[in-house]
Amino acid sequence: MTEPANHAAPSERTRVRRIPTNAHYDTATLHAIIDDAYLCHIAFADEKGAHCIPTACWREGNHLYIHGSNGSRMLKRLTESETCVTITHLDGLVMARSAFNHSMNYRSAMIYGRFEVVADEAERRSTMAAFMEKLVPGRQAEIRPGSDKEFAATTVMRIALGEAACKVRSGPPEDDEEDMNWPVWAGVLPFERVAMKPVVDPQCTQPAPAYVVSWQKW
Amino acid sequence: MTEPANHAAPSERTRVRRIPTNAHYDTATLHAIIDDAYLCHIAFADEKGAHCIPTACWREGNHLYIHGSNGSRMLKRLTESETCVTITHLDGLVMARSAFNHSMNYRSAMIYGRFEVVADEAERRSTMAAFMEKLVPGRQAEIRPGSDKEFAATTVMRIALGEAACKVRSGPPEDDEEDMNWPVWAGVLPFERVAMKPVVDPQCTQPAPAYVVSWQKW
Numbered sequence: 001m002t003e004p005a006n007h008a009a010p011s012e013r014t015r016v017r018r019i020p021t022n023a024h025y026d027t028a029t030l031h032a033i034i035d036d037a038y039l040c041h042i043a044f045a046d047e048k049g050a051h052c053i054p055t056a057c058w059r060e061g062n063h064l065y066i067h068g069s070n071g072s073r074m075l076k077r078l079t080e081s082e083t084c085v086t087i088t089h090l091d092g093l094v095m096a097r098s099a100f101n102h103s104m105n106y107r108s109a110m111i112y113g114r115f116e117v118v119a120d121e122a123e124r125r126s127t128m129a130a131f132m133e134k135l136v137p138g139r140q141a142e143i144r145p146g147s148d149k150e151f152a153a154t155t156v157m158r159i160a161l162g163e164a165a166c167k168v169r170s171g172p173p174e175d176d177e178e179d180m181n182w183p184v185w186a187g188v189l190p191f192e193r194v195a196m197k198p199v200v201d202p203q204c205t206q207p208a209p210a211y212v213v214s215w216q217k218w
Numbered sequence: 219m220t221e222p223a224n225h226a227a228p229s230e231r232t233r234v235r236r237i238p239t240n241a242h243y244d245t246a247t248l249h250a251i252i253d254d255a256y257l258c259h260i261a262f263a264d265e266k267g268a269h270c271i272p273t274a275c276w277r278e279g280n281h282l283y284i285h286g287s288n289g290s291r292m293l294k295r296l297t298e299s300e301t302c303v304t305i306t307h308l309d310g311l312v313m314a315r316s317a318f319n320h321s322m323n324y325r326s327a328m329i330y331g332r333f334e335v336v337a338d339e340a341e342r343r344s345t346m347a348a349f350m351e352k353l354v355p356g357r358q359a360e361i362r363p364g365s366d367k368e369f370a371a372t373t374v375m376r377i378a379l380g381e382a383a384c385k386v387r388s389g390p391p392e393d394d395e396e397d398m399n400w401p402v403w404a405g406v407l408p409f410e411r412v413a414m415k416p417v418v419d420p421q422c423t424q425p426a427p428a429y430v431v432s433w434q435k436w
Contacts, residue, residue, distance in 0.1 A: 013266045017291065038308055038322065043261035043270030048231045049300035052261030052270055054326050073235065082267035090256055090411075093353055095430075098362040099346070100372070102353065104256065108272050128317070135311055135320065142402040144316040154318070172419040184360040185426050186419040189433050193308075196408040201390040204404045212313075215407050218436060 013112055014165035024166040027062075033109040033166055034059045037087045038135070042066070042074065044083045051077075057087075058131045063158040064111060065118070065127055075155045078115040085111040085159060092190035096173035097182040103169060105188060111164040118156040127156060136211055194218070231330055232383035242384040245280075251327040251384055252277045255305045256353070260284070260292065262301045269295075275305075276349045281376040282329060283336070283345055293373045296333040303329040303377060310408035314391035315400040321387060323406060329382040336374040345374060354429055412436070 009015035009025055016023035024030075034040075040057040043050060053074050055066050064085060068075050087109045094103040118124050125146075132140040146154075173186050195217045198208065227233035227243055234241035242248075252258075258275040261268060271292050273284050282303060286293050305327045312321040336342050343364075350358045364372075391404050413435045416426065 039306060041259040041270050041304055043268040045263040045268045050261040050263045050268055050302050052259050052302040052304040054304060054306040056322060084268050084270040086259055086270040086272060088257060088272035095354065099350060099364040100368040104274060132317060136313065144397050144400045146317045150318040179362050180421065182362045183424055185424045185430055186422045188417040190414040190417060191411050192414050193409050194412040196410050199406040199408060201404040203398065206401055206403045208403050212403055
């Protein structure tokens with residue numbers, strides 16, 4: 001079912017306590033969970049309490065990147081305090097024989113630390129290009145590039161992936177021995193994020209490139 | 219594209235500042251976003267900083283419910299401080315003509331407040347049944363019900379939906395007039411969460427009920 005934890009937690013606050021056998025602390029698992037995501041949820045606290053904000057993200061090397069307007073409240077707060085970034089993929093509903101052994105299959109990653117502003121102009125531009133390349137490989141060369149004014153109005157931030165923990169559940173339900181003969185179907189109802197038919201902008205007069213034509217999964 | 223905000227924000231901390239035309243403060247939008255979700259992300263802060271934890275959720279009336287083991291660190295913390303619960307559905311990648319007008323279509327809900335423990339035993343049992351009914355309508359009657367011991371080991375909590383804000387983006391990209399003739403395809407690459415083929419537990423000898431047979435969307 002689940003592989004054993006393959007490394008120790010990098011810190012006390014990343015040590016998984018609930019079902020620690022589902023914990024993963026290796027880089028490959030962490031990178032795979034991030035790279036399969038288009039957005040993350042970021043928790044931070046200010047004088048109004050805790051906030052949980054969804055935002056687009058991407059990875060380069062051992063950092064997770066986000067961006068936003070210079071005026072963003074969240075971006076300002078993120079350099080001032082520790083934060084927790086979480087990504088969760090729901091992979092299925094786990095149907096057990098007993099009510100309390102029902103579960104969900106998922107892959108989640110939590111990253112702790114502090115964001116830093118990417119100040120170097122060349123690095124800002126190159127990582128924004130990497131973001132576009134993640135969204136749609138090949139599109140960067142076709143679009144109207146960002147202007148100096150647009151780049152100047154945008155803040156790019158990153159957080160190191162050194163203090164992170166992943167938790168993964170996969171596979172069938174796990175019922176107690178005495179429930180195994182309960183007369184009910186047991187198994188997993190899987191979910192997938194599926195690419196649907198592209199919707200052309202009504203004002204678009206350009207032909208669809210290969211990546212648009214091939215977008216629809218079925 | 220986007221409807222105008224239909225009500226005022228219920229509080230200062232739920233007032234959407236970034237692209238306020240995408241804000242929705244009405245109950246119907248909030249309920250629809252919650253009811254389409256199986257999990258939420260909960261932000262709270264303790265002496266170690268901010269945390270962002272994914273957990274299963276469901277709605278009854280004007281409350282969002284979660285549950286967990288009595289020993290859960292998060293559940294203990296949640297009665298002690300204000301929290302923010304966020305649900306986000308990613309509906310598509312928005313391909314504009316200019317780099318900086320690229321966006322994502324999404325539906326998100328943020329709920330502020332404080333969780334309370336559901337102490338009444340009848341209410342605990344009835345809302346856990348509602349949770350199962352949400353996961354798989356009809357299954358509650360087939361499974362081995364929760365025992366007194368299992369219920370005693372479980373904490374059920376809820377948060378009122380009175381202080382919440384939704385943000386929704388839908389529709390095509392919005393480019394500036396001077397970019398409209400840039401020679402690139404523009405439109406939306408949609409995503410959907412799709413129900414895939416059920417995976418029977420290898421140890422299951424029971425036939426699949428109608429809701430399992432009908433699970434696979436295509």
